[in-house]
Amino acid sequence: MRGLLIRWLMLTVAILLAAYLLPGITVGGPFSAFFAAAALGILNALFRPILLLVTLPLNILTLGLFTFVINALMLMMASGVIGGLQVRGFWWAVLGSLIISLVSWFSTSMINESGHVEIISLQKRHGRWQ
DSSP states (O other), rough: HHHHHHHHHHHEEEEHHHHHTTTTEEEHHHHHHHHHHHHHHHHHHHHHHHHHHHTTTHHHTTTHHHHHHHHHHHHHHHHHHHHTTTEHHHHHHHHHHHHHHHHHHHHHHBBBTTSSSEEEEEEEETTTOO
16 A cells, blocks of 8 residues: 555656656646646556557557657656646647556656565576676
């Protein structure tokens, strides 16, 4: 449960960072970003797997780049649900979803389910990295 809350907060920070870096995305404040992160998480859990399955041939043809379009659509849907989050166009949504995805990926790879930071260290033994 603690890991979920920390990831939710990291997604909130990612949304705030995207709004700070991109003029096409605005957030009403930290609480709006917090609720936008919740809406984005719910939309990603419910609709993203279905969209990925339906668009699988197109995703294969574009070598996975169509996933950025799906992420942008999820961000635009979240902005439609949450009044404090505004995305001014599709390309701003693509750039914003790229920033949010990178921050979320980085934080998810570092934080485990119990909410602790995990660092994987590799050591070279007998000519192999372990």
